[in-house]
Amino acid sequence: MRIKMRIRRFNPETDSSPWWGEYWVDVEATDRVLDALHQVKWYQDGTLTLRRSCAHGICGSDAMVINGRNALACKVLMQDVGDVCQVEALRSMPLIKDLVVDMEPFFAKYRAVLPYLINEELPAAGERRQSQEARARFDDTTKCILCAACTTSCPSFWANEDYIGPAAIVQAHRFIFDDRDTAADLRLRALNDVDGVWRCRTVFNCVQACPREIDVTRAIGEVKLALMNGGD
Template sequence: MASKLTLRILRYNPETDEVPYYAEYAVMVDPTDRVLDALNMVKWYQEGSLTYRRSCAHGICGSDAMRINGVNRLACKVLVRDVGDFVTVEPLMGFRVIKDLVVDMEPFFAQYRSVLPFFINDARPPERERLQTVADRERFDDTTKCILCAACTTSCPSFWANEDFVGPAAIVNAHRFIFDSRDEAAGERLERLNDREGVWRCRTIFNCTEACPREIKITKAIGEVKKAILYGSPRATK
């Protein structure tokens, strides 16, 4: 049965507003509607200038990450029945707000690019594919699930305190290739992360793990990268 939901949204347009402000909108929703559905209803029928990112609406693209009742979530995965009839929606913390719920993600992607998040192997390709054992594939399976939503990085107090910290998401994507038995650039990635603003900035607070919409064991992955640096080889941490 449909009921009234009040959205309290932190709004800000740098072209017209001196400071951010909260605006409230009431919509009729079903318990199984998502917060994204409620935002769409506001934008489509009440306030067309409301700005936020969205794309697939299935928890795959990661574009609609935002703070919902103070917690980093994907708006397309949070059901109305799980948040009550009054919901506060705010942009992710730690990034410059472009407008309303849209933040500047370029610093995030710059840190992501810094860890070489792609397969590197200059050896002559085999006649067919580069084979792996089941165990080798399972070694990095968890960190392949990252959708680059930035929910983990923007939930991290170390990132809030220092924007130069490479951040959990970048380390997760480095982990995915560091522990890939077919890749040959693990040493270079570990060297890049063995830095004051690299993996050692992590204080093992677990906010990142709790914020991840894909349930990646992020803190565990960061710990494995630390061990690989200490042991001098990712193979030594198996």
């Protein structure tokens, strides 16, 4: 099948603003958008710049806006994009070049929620045991791959880039509800900020955008309730 790729291009050294480049590619129905982008880069225009690493939906580096919706280029099949596939960089992130955005502000928010296990006490028997029920409490939010598809699909984030965003809240949820962790209060304090969890307007774009099918809004809701109840 022959598909037209519309790619939003931007080179900071030569362009004053982004523009749409159009390329025709021959692809199989079961090829992915990433394969089509490779065709453009490898055989038509080597200056096309994009991020990708594992190409199998695990590393989260090729999140982009595909036909108006955030997704991983390595997970969307060409048979699902129609005759024209429009691709652009994630929104509301500093644009570096073509499909590459600066992820540093995103990771700064990730670091702000202390995304690691904090427990100063030594484990009693050489390791910290956890029941299956306690592990299941935060199972959903362990699946996050930090691709930023959720945060950059969020209208609250478009309106205010200081909003900590769904991804950081999901990461906080993962540790707040881990019964081995002892620093839930620190994370909840960070999320109780004016640009914290309360900026969520339950729009559900994040749930729709998440390539790992995490129930993001539910996680955010549980953090809101934890704050209302004064802890976890």
